[in-house]
Amino acid sequence: xxxxxxxxxxxxxxxxxxxxxxxxxxxxxxxxxxxxxxxxxxxxxxxxxxxxxxxxxxxxxxxxxxxxxxxxxxxxxxxxxxxxxxxxxxxxxxxxxxxxxxxxxxxxxxxxxxxxxxxxxxxxxxxxxxxxxxxxxxxxxxxxxxxxxxxxxxxxxxxxxxxxxxxxxxxxxxxxxxxxxxxxxxxxxxxxxxxxxxxxxxxxxxxxxxxxxxxxxxxxxxxxxxxxxxxxxxxxxxxxxxxxxxxxxxxxxxxxxxxxxxxxxxxxxxxxxxxxxxxxxxxxxxxxxxxxxxxxxxxxxxxxxxxxxxxxxxxxxxxxxxxxxxxxxxxxxxxxxxxxxxxxxxxxxxxxxxxxxxxxxxxxxxxxxxxxxxxxxxxxxxxxxxxxx
Amino acid sequence: xxxxxxxxxxxxxxxxxxxxxxxxxxxxxxxxxxxxxxxxxxxxxxxxxxxxxxxxxxxxxxxxxxxxxxxxxxxxxxxxxxxxxxxxxxxxxxxxxxxxxxxxxxxxxxxxxxxxxxxxxxxxxxxxxxxxxxxxxxxxxxxxxxxxxxxxxxxxxxxxxxxxxxxxxxxxxxxxxxxxxxxxxxxxxxxxxxxxxxxxxxxxxxxxxxxxxxxxxxxxxxxxxxxxxxxxxxxxxxxxxxxxxxxxxxxxxxxxxxxxxxxxxxxxxxxxxxxxxxxxxxxxxx
Numbered sequence: 001x002x003x004x005x006x007x008x009x010x011x012x013x014x015x016x017x018x019x020x021x022x023x024x025x026x027x028x029x030x031x032x033x034x035x036x037x038x039x040x041x042x043x044x045x046x047x048x049x050x051x052x053x054x055x056x057x058x059x060x061x062x063x064x065x066x067x068x069x070x071x072x073x074x075x076x077x078x079x080x081x082x083x084x085x086x087x088x089x090x091x092x093x094x095x096x097x098x099x100x101x102x103x104x105x106x107x108x109x110x111x112x113x114x115x116x117x118x119x120x121x122x123x124x125x126x127x128x129x130x131x132x133x134x135x136x137x138x139x140x141x142x143x144x145x146x147x148x149x150x151x152x153x154x155x156x157x158x159x160x161x162x163x164x165x166x167x168x169x170x171x172x173x174x175x176x177x178x179x180x181x182x183x184x185x186x187x188x189x190x191x192x193x194x195x196x197x198x199x200x201x202x203x204x205x206x207x208x209x210x211x212x213x214x215x216x217x218x219x220x221x222x223x224x225x226x227x228x229x230x231x232x233x234x235x236x237x238x239x240x241x242x243x244x245x246x247x248x249x250x251x252x253x254x255x256x257x258x259x260x261x262x263x264x265x266x267x268x269x270x271x272x273x274x275x276x277x278x279x280x281x282x283x284x285x286x287x288x289x290x291x292x293x294x295x296x297x298x299x300x301x302x303x304x305x306x307x308x309x310x311x312x313x314x315x316x317x318x319x320x321x322x323x324x325x326x327x328x329x330x331x332x333x334x335x336x337x338x339x340x341x342x343x344x345x346x347x348x349x350x351x352x353x354x355x356x357x358x359x360x361x362x363x364x365x366x367x368x369x370x371x372x373x374x375x376x377x378x379x380x381x382x383x384x385x386x387x388x389x
Numbered sequence: 390x391x392x393x394x395x396x397x398x399x400x401x402x403x404x405x406x407x408x409x410x411x412x413x414x415x416x417x418x419x420x421x422x423x424x425x426x427x428x429x430x431x432x433x434x435x436x437x438x439x440x441x442x443x444x445x446x447x448x449x450x451x452x453x454x455x456x457x458x459x460x461x462x463x464x465x466x467x468x469x470x471x472x473x474x475x476x477x478x479x480x481x482x483x484x485x486x487x488x489x490x491x492x493x494x495x496x497x498x499x500x501x502x503x504x505x506x507x508x509x510x511x512x513x514x515x516x517x518x519x520x521x522x523x524x525x526x527x528x529x530x531x532x533x534x535x536x537x538x539x540x541x542x543x544x545x546x547x548x549x550x551x552x553x554x555x556x557x558x559x560x561x562x563x564x565x566x567x568x569x570x571x572x573x574x575x576x577x578x579x580x581x582x583x584x585x586x587x588x589x590x591x592x593x594x595x596x597x598x599x600x601x602x603x604x605x606x607x608x609x610x611x612x613x614x615x616x617x618x619x620x621x622x623x624x625x626x627x628x629x630x631x632x633x634x635x636x637x638x639x640x641x642x643x644x645x646x647x648x649x650x651x652x653x654x655x656x657x658x659x660x661x662x663x664x665x666x667x668x669x670x671x672x673x674x675x
Binding site: 025369 | 409411434443554
């Protein structure tokens, strides 16, 4: 692959490379004029490239076709660039041997299916290991791989529930306050040799609810008043001129007691939530929220790319930090999009589209301003909510 | 606070600098052009790697990129010319021959220097280990003679010089003086550009040095003297006189300026001549 103009220029300017044209060495000026133009590598892109290279980063051209599609990313496939053949060694089905043209996706799917079929095949293999025709020999050999695999996997799965949370709806705690007796213990739960007797809780029960409830003077007053209240002495009742009004008064009082006063609930605009109904804090906050929080990538899949804005480079950290190989560079540290202070600011559409194209690698916008380069990036941020589900 | 300007008659005519376009950006390559431009008060921005220390971004080397306003100012003063594209005078064969001769000359020089280097290293090594007794002296002389006879400087170790500017012009020094000021004024017919240029010309005329201020949210950074010696005093933002500005933008600019300890200058060229300046400075609350 012929080196691109920007790489040539940087190596050349750093003194690592000498370029000849018609047997005469080119000057750097000639190189700039020959290699840098708006249709190949623009001067601004070269500036950003040179800046990053001088700092020591490894910078590669971004190739949109070499990135996995969003569907492939969703499936979380391993990057099977060079390891295609070697990785699929485990996949051998009892059915006719797979053709080599199957893609990694199909092979993964098949592996899942085969694991389901495993218990039966495992039994079959163990029952009849001796039946070996030339064709089945390969299969039996393949099958002996799986029993070694499966128990680990099942063991792995079994260990998971142990770490799950308690299911309180199925554990019942006896209500000691109301029931008179406790049910005797199940002997299997006790260590051997211990027999549970009948537990007589009567003396204990007698000791519960013994203390007299001490009311404050105001509460006691209220109790007394409620017992002695005369409906005719009530001022509001006296103001009622007929039974209809009295009924309305009773309704109002009822509603207020129940937390649904008429001035709030009988109009067109009603409160958002009935306070008498239970609701969790999270749901309540959802109800009253004005701004819906969203993700940067929401709706990004539908956006089409634009001509002006595109990702130019993949930037990798220098070799000592990450293990970078030209054939397998791994995940880049960031992706660069070069723009200029004279040009437009990237709008939400562009940001969404480029972030989506980039996947989980952050996109950095390098704004070039006549020799100064400023790097900007956009980060997703969640406003904190004090709710613990 | 403004610098005193010398009267125009006393100054010698400014030399014509050679500009070359790369991706429609004006670049200066030759060393004498850079010096000339700096002495006229135009700063520009260096873009290339510095040959001695390529792996850093603090000090960069040639080429020098000019602001569009600087380019236009040079053009208007008649101080800029297009560099000839290729050296058309000499034939390719002659250039080739000159190149090989130069390489040979360089090789011979370098081999002499390399031999001297090795000899002095040898002397240092031998005299440091033992004292000065006649036996070791003689051994030293013997070794030096040996070295001289058997030393050969390999061709692959030759240090090669890469020329930054186009070689043709530095080869014939007389060509330097013969640039006719013929740089076309590539003015963009855009009111914003026009306003920027008017402000630039006015501030430059008052003796200030100006560079671009994108990272400070303005149009120009205004220095009272050479940027290598001073910090910028102002951030200049160019607006048309009748342009209405949202108050939030003014607040943004003022806040930014106060955070970086520079005064924000709102500059508006008036159609009748002088540029009007308004400064924004954060005053303390009393």
